[in-house]
Amino acid sequence: MFYTPSLRSLAGIALTLIANASFANTTDSQTPLVQSKEFRYEEPYQAAVQNSGNSDQTDIAARQSTSVLQGLSVEQKQEHREAKYNGTSKQLASTSLVTTSDFWIYDSWLSLDLDLDYDGYFSKFTLEFDADTIYADAPVYAVIYLGTNEQYESIHVTSEFYIYGEDGSDSFVIESELIRGFPPRDYDVLIELYDAYSEELVAVADYYADADLSYVSLESENYESVYEETVVIVEEHGGSTAWYSLIALLGIVALKRFGKSA
Incomplete structure (x- = not known):
């Protein structure tokens, strides 16, 4: 016997197609993308150009003589560092x-800022850390990583900035927004601090040293699924107009689904 589906059955198919079209947008076929902003002293940060003038000049000359990127502008140094560390x-x-005890990361703080779908995984977070040194002042920069199972991927290379001895007010702040490439997980954060003169790794902060950097519930924006309920009202009767309307609805769903995947 030939079976003719009811209008109610076809409406269910239409709703399924709409749900599938929305889910298709969460696939992760592109490389990770993160947008970050830097702040210091509660203001947007601009890369340091010169030191504060507090250091002993003999000490400065000795350390500058070891500069790997000597002669390059602030912008050129940043380009070099981003090329070296981005995506690593x-x-x-x-x-x-x-191997040095001249620098250390005294403390770090992390706050979770944005969870669009209220599933407990955030796509935006703020990381703040306070680095100290035995020197009166010293230029440094940091590389920030996210990872699981002790395997980390870099997400941001900071601008060069100065730290001042053991000053507790010279912390550095990074606001990061995960755009794509990060499925819902509990991530660990790794901070690497580099001497801007020698380009050597001089300090590290990880989840072993600071619990704030462990089990951070994150996901990128393309996993922030904000569902919009679609209600279809079907009145069953023998007229052909209802069939034509439902066929038109299915056509719209098909265009929506395949248009977004194009």
Whole structure:
């Protein structure tokens, strides 16, 4: 016997197609993308150009003589560092390469800022850390990583900035927004601090040293699924107008689904 589906059955198919079209937008076929902003002293940060003038001049000359990027502008240095570290991955064990005690990360703080779908995973967070040194002042920069199972991927290379001895007010703040490439997980954060003169890794902060950097519930924006309920009201009767209307609805759903995947 030939079966003719009812209007109610076809309406259910239409709703399923709409749901599938929305879910297709969460697929992760592109490389990770993160947008970050930097702040210091509660103001947007601009890269340091010169030191504060507090250091002993002999000490400055000795340290500057070891500068790997001597003669380059602030912008050129930043380009070099981003080219070197952006998109890199590493094992946590490699951070044991720190051989100096002249620098350290005193403390770090992390706050979760935006969870569009209220599933407990955030697409925007703020990281603040306070780095100290034995010197009166010293130029440094940091590389920020996210990872799981002690495998980390870099998400941001900071601008060069100065730290001042053990000053507790010179912390550096980074607001990061995960655009794509990060499925819902509990991530660990890794902070690497580099001497801007020698380009050497001089300090590390990780979840072993600071619990604030462990089990951070994050996901990128393309996983922030904000569902919009679509209600279809179907009145069953024998007229052909209802069939034509439902066929038109299915056509709209098909255009919506395949148009977004094009």
